[in-house]
Amino acid sequence: MEKVRIGFIGVGGIAGAHLNILSKMEDVEIKAICDINPQTLKRRAEEFGVQACYEDYREMLDKEELDAVYICVPPFAHADMEERAAEKGLHMFIEKPVELRMENAIRKHEAIKKAGVIASVGYCARYLDISDKVRELLKDRTVELVLGYFMGGAPGTPWWRQRDKSGGQLVEQTTHMVDIARFFVGDVEAVNGAFVALTKPSPDWTIDNASVVTLYFESGAIGAITSACMLGQGFKTGLDLFARDFIVEFTYGGIRIREPGSPPQEIKAGVNMYYEENRAFIDAVKTGDRSLIRSPYEDAVKTLEVTLAADISARERRVVELKFKG
Ligand SMILES: NC(=O)c1ccc[n+]([C@@H]2O[C@H](COP(=O)([O-])OP(=O)(O)OC[C@H]3O[C@@H](n4cnc5c(N)ncnc54)[C@H](O)[C@@H]3O)[C@@H](O)[C@H]2O)c1
Numbered sequence: 001m002e003k004v005r006i007g008f009i010g011v012g013g014i015a016g017a018h019l020n021i022l023s024k025m026e027d028v029e030i031k032a033i034c035d036i037n038p039q040t041l042k043r044r045a046e047e048f049g050v051q052a053c054y055e056d057y058r059e060m061l062d063k064e065e066l067d068a069v070y071i072c073v074p075p076f077a078h079a080d081m082e083e084r085a086a087e088k089g090l091h092m093f094i095e096k097p098v099e100l101r102m103e104n105a106i107r108k109h110e111a112i113k114k115a116g117v118i119a120s121v122g123y124c125a126r127y128l129d130i131s132d133k134v135r136e137l138l139k140d141r142t143v144e145l146v147l148g149y150f151m152g153g154a155p156g157t158p159w160w161r162q163r164d165k166s167g168g169q170l171v172e173q174t175t176h177m178v179d180i181a182r183f184f185v186g187d188v189e190a191v192n193g194a195f196v197a198l199t200k201p202s203p204d205w206t207i208d209n210a211s212v213v214t215l216y217f218e219s220g221a222i223g224a225i226t227s228a229c230m231l232g233q234g235f236k237t238g239l240d241l242f243a244r245d246f247i248v249e250f251t252y253g254g255i256r257i258r259e260p261g262s263p264p265q266e267i268k269a270g271v272n273m274y275y276e277e278n279r280a281f282i283d284a285v286k287t288g289d290r291s292l293i294r295s296p297y298e299d300a301v302k303t304l305e306v307t308l309a310a311d312i313s314a315r316e317r318r319v320v321e322l323k324f325k326g
Contacts, residue, residue, distance in 0.1 A: 004285050007032040007066045007090075009057045009081055010073035011044040013157065014095055014122070018070055021278045023048050028282055032064045057081055066090055068118075068285050074157070075100050075172060076165040082108040082297075086115035091285045093278075095122045097175050098300050100167045102308055105301045106324065112297050120281045120293045121300035123179045127276035130255045130269045134184055134241070134248055137257065141243040143185050146215065146223030148177035151235040161205045168195075168207040171307040174227040177239055179295070179303040180250070181215065181223055184241060187302060188223075190216040192319045193310030199230065213310040216319075298326045 004027060008015055011033050022028045032052035035041040045053050054060035061069070061084050068091040071081050075097050085092050092112070098121055099105040112119045125131060150173055159165040166172040170193075182188060195208040209230040215223035228235070238251035247258040254268040277294075284292040301324055309320040 001067060001286055003027050003029045004282050005029050005031040005065065005067045006070060007034065007060055007064055007068075008044075008070045008072065009034045009060070010071065010077070010095075011035045011040055012037075012072065015070065015072035016044070017274055018072065018093070018278060019044065019048050021275050022282075025279075025282060027286065031066055032060050034060045058084065061085060061088055061090070068092065068281075071095065074159045074165060075167050076159065078104070078108075082119070083111045086111040086117055089115060089117060091118040091281075092297075093120050093122065093281050094297065094300075096179070096300060097167060097171050097304050097307070098297065099304060100164075100171065100308075102301075102305060102324065105304055109297055109301050109326075118281075118284050118290060118293060119297035120277070120284070121295045121297055122277060123176065123183075123295040123300060123303070124273040124277050125176055125180045125252060126183050126294040127271070127273045127280065128252065128269050129271050130250065130267055131180065131183065133267060134250055134255060137246075137248055138184060138241065138243070141246055143219070143221045143241050143243050145242040146181050146185055146217075146221060146225075146239065147242075148174070148181055148223065148225035148239045149227075149236040150174035150177050151226065151228040151231060152237065153232045153234065154229045158204070161202070161207055163206040166207065167307070168311070169227045169229045170195075170211050170213065170225075170310055171304070173229070174211075174225060175303055175307050177225055177237070178213075178215075178306050179300070181225065181239055182299075182303060182306070183294075184239070184250075185217050185219060185221050185223070187218045188215045188306050188322060189218045190319050190321045191306055191310045191313055192216075193312075193314035195311070195314045201230070211310070211314070213306075215306065302326070
């Protein structure tokens with residue numbers, strides 16, 4: 001295939017970032033776009049010179065000849081998009097989190113598997129060169145403790161502050177830290193969560209303000225992932241990993257390595273993670289090489305389960321064992 005023909009479902013914030021990158025690739029054609037918001041649809045059509053515009057994704061999938069589809073809608077809005085795309089044999093790039101309910105995610109995972117299509121999920125941090133470096137540094141070390149943070153303000157999109165639409169900060173945002181922790185340390189077998197919401201900035205704010213989640217990794221390592229979204233300012237986003245005589249602090253911008261007796265060593269990220277995940281997806285579609293995809297759907301379902309189980313754990317005040325094995 002000379003050019004990969006792509007359709008977009010949802011062309012809001014993050015889709016804009018993907019469209020910007022893809023529109024500069026010579027082997028990509030943005031063939032059609034879809035959004036339920038006519039103003040957003042018109043704006044993106046003009047910005048990226050797209051002729052075929054739809055307000056209904058089913059119509060777009062039925063009418064357009066596509067190779068792949070980008071699904072960039074909020075967590076609550078996925079409906080049967082993945083199943084329909086899979087039925088049509090379309091490869092998919094899907095934004096995280098993939099769903100808000102495990103049963104839906106598992107159903108979609110089965111549909112994707114049955115269709116044999118490539119499904120890549122937007123856990124972009126996996127594509128950083130410093131993520132490779134962290135994995136290399138940890139290869140011969142035993143991580144015992146992981147501390148993760150996503151502490152700051154709430155994004156402006158109105159659905160984000162509604163629990164039934166976003167799933168809350170851990171499911172929607174801190175999921176990036178849970179996922180990269182899994183990428184570095186391996187699968188999680190159980191979680192224990194505690195959430196708090198003592199204040200409310202507006203009546204439509206139905207999510208928690210902060211949380212602490214204990215992770216029990218299969219390797220035996222333990223972790224604590226903290227979230228806060230009531231701070232009104234950025235504070236801390238990253239992951240610290242601790243092994244004997246060794247600390248590595250990971251952020252999207254770079255890593256810092258600490259070893260006793262040596263000054264801390266800093267390595268800056270050398271690639272754009274959004275470019276890398278898009279390039280990997282397009283190359284995988286063109287060549288059929290699935291090994292290029294660092295966050296396949298099945299793996300993203302495991303990350304989703306960690307965050308949803310933490311929620312159950314908090315409500316029921318008990319440790320919750322994870323079940324999904326792929
Ligand atoms: N990987 C990342 O770094 C990253 C960054 C930001 C957002 N995201 C994820 O991307 C997703 C979207 O977030 P966003 O910030 O772009 O949200 P957004 O609200 O800016 O955009 C979502 C768009 O989807 C459209 N939409 C909703 N339902 C639809 C439907 N049924 N059919 C077609 N269009 C529909 C909306 O009208 C809107 O334009 C979220 O899951 C979010 O977590 C990922």
